[in-house]
Amino acid sequence: MIKDLEIFYFTGTGNARKIAMWFGECAENNNISYKLHDISKIDPNHITVKSNSLIIIISPIHGFNYPKITIDFIRHLPKKTNDVILMNTRAGGRIGKLVTPGLTGIAFILASIILRGKGYKIKGEIPFDMPSNWISIHPSYREKTVKYLHRVNYNKVKNHADKIFSGMKDFAASKDIVQDLLIAPISFLYYLIGRYAFAKSFYASYKCDNCNLCVKECPVNAIKLTNNRPYWTLKCESCMKCMNNCPKKAIETSHGLIAALVILMLILSSLIPFQNLGDSSLAYWIQFIIKNILFFSLLVFLYRIQQIFLNCKFTARIISYLSLTHYKFWGRYKSLSEFKWKNPV
Numbered sequence: 001m002i003k004d005l006e007i008f009y010f011t012g013t014g015n016a017r018k019i020a021m022w023f024g025e026c027a028e029n030n031n032i033s034y035k036l037h038d039i040s041k042i043d044p045n046h047i048t049v050k051s052n053s054l055i056i057i058i059s060p061i062h063g064f065n066y067p068k069i070t071i072d073f074i075r076h077l078p079k080k081t082n083d084v085i086l087m088n089t090r091a092g093g094r095i096g097k098l099v100t101p102g103l104t105g106i107a108f109i110l111a112s113i114i115l116r117g118k119g120y121k122i123k124g125e126i127p128f129d130m131p132s133n134w135i136s137i138h139p140s141y142r143e144k145t146v147k148y149l150h151r152v153n154y155n156k157v158k159n160h161a162d163k164i165f166s167g168m169k170d171f172a173a174s175k176d177i178v179q180d181l182l183i184a185p186i187s188f189l190y191y192l193i194g195r196y197a198f199a200k201s202f203y204a205s206y207k208c209d210n211c212n213l214c215v216k217e218c219p220v221n222a223i224k225l226t227n228n229r230p231y232w233t234l235k236c237e238s239c240m241k242c243m244n245n246c247p248k249k250a251i252e253t254s255h256g257l258i259a260a261l262v263i264l265m266l267i268l269s270s271l272i273p274f275q276n277l278g279d280s281s282l283a284y285w286i287q288f289i290i291k292n293i294l295f296f297s298l299l300v301f302l303y304r305i306q307q308i309f310l311n312c313k314f315t316a317r318i319i320s321y322l323s324l325t326h327y328k329f330w331g332r333y334k335s336l337s338e339f340k341w342k343n344p345v
């Protein structure tokens, strides 16, 4: 019999918090007391967990894995024997009445291994296909789609809550295991390389009025100021909170810089005589490492140059015009308030 629920969540744009709140609501309806904890506000060295309470951990998926902040939280949990349900919010989509699923990758596998090693018992793994917030790579969804996905997931939470609160195990994610294992190599590449590249894809455009909101609200303190202008460090998790919350819509993705980087990489790679290395697997790895070092050196160099050009109104405008995120049709994403999504479409 479940008496207590501790829900730990991390969120960038509110989807995971929504699922956490909806679970809390279901717990209350079942006379189960619950507490919500925001992972970004917890000191990882002082995590306390009540013995005997059921633990729910919920976080978005970033690059087919939980983001680093969530993995760090899980790594720092004290050794205990509590039951745990792992959940995630992924990039759901909509085709008519069908919800297209996102991809969990290694998130549940990795978290389960760490938690089992500490003594916890995994009682469920459940993905929720909420709207994708990755607006660096695609335009934001229409409000109608967002409302639809909120409604579908709200009902899904109620069904899973009924199952969990009646004492059953709930491994809804097990049907995805083959695809999750197949994309595992990409998860590792994103964790080791990709997330650093995405961290350097943000900049504050000429519309920034230095309100400092992004600096203060970043859950991992990844934005610092250089020449009184926001500057994204490699600590950024690409959670999308700053980009979607900026009151001036001044945070953009540097599509121009990414295009310049790709062109420069192609030119420089063609100038390096990689063919002299032969075609052994060692040669492949040497090539891979050299290309990655080159890629990151160029990215950091171009990012710094861009930061200088952003200080000049004329060049700052050109940088903005080269970003798709600058244009109105692209939009921004935040999960909807209860009032908004509960209204009829």
Ligand SMILES: Cc1cc2nc3c(=O)[nH]c(=O)nc-3n(C[C@H](O)[C@H](O)[C@H](O)COP(=O)(O)O)c2cc1C
Pocket (backbone or CB within 6 Å): 010, 011, 012, 013, 014, 015, 016, 017, 059, 060, 061, 062, 063, 064, 065, 089, 090, 091, 092, 101, 102, 103, 104, 105, 130, 131, 132, 133, 134, 135, 198, 237, 238, 239, 240, 335
């Ligand atoms: C950098 C980044 C990487 C993402 N990677 C994935 C992914 O691998 N698989 C997936 O299904 N969704 C992915 N997404 C989408 C988010 O997981 C999804 O929109 C989630 O619901 C956001 O939750 P939040 O609002 O709580 O931050 C990614 C989003 C971002 C910003």
Ligand code: SF4
Pocket (backbone or CB within 6 Å): 204, 205, 207, 208, 209, 210, 211, 212, 213, 214, 215, 230, 245, 246, 247, 248, 249, 250, 251
């Ligand atoms: S929140 Fe927007 S306007 Fe405010 S400092 Fe950050 S980028 Fe500039």
Ligand code: SF4
Pocket (backbone or CB within 6 Å): 012, 217, 218, 219, 220, 221, 222, 223, 232, 235, 236, 237, 238, 239, 240, 241, 242, 243
């Ligand atoms: S800098 Fe922005 S995108 Fe990166 S972690 Fe902070 S709030 Fe999230």
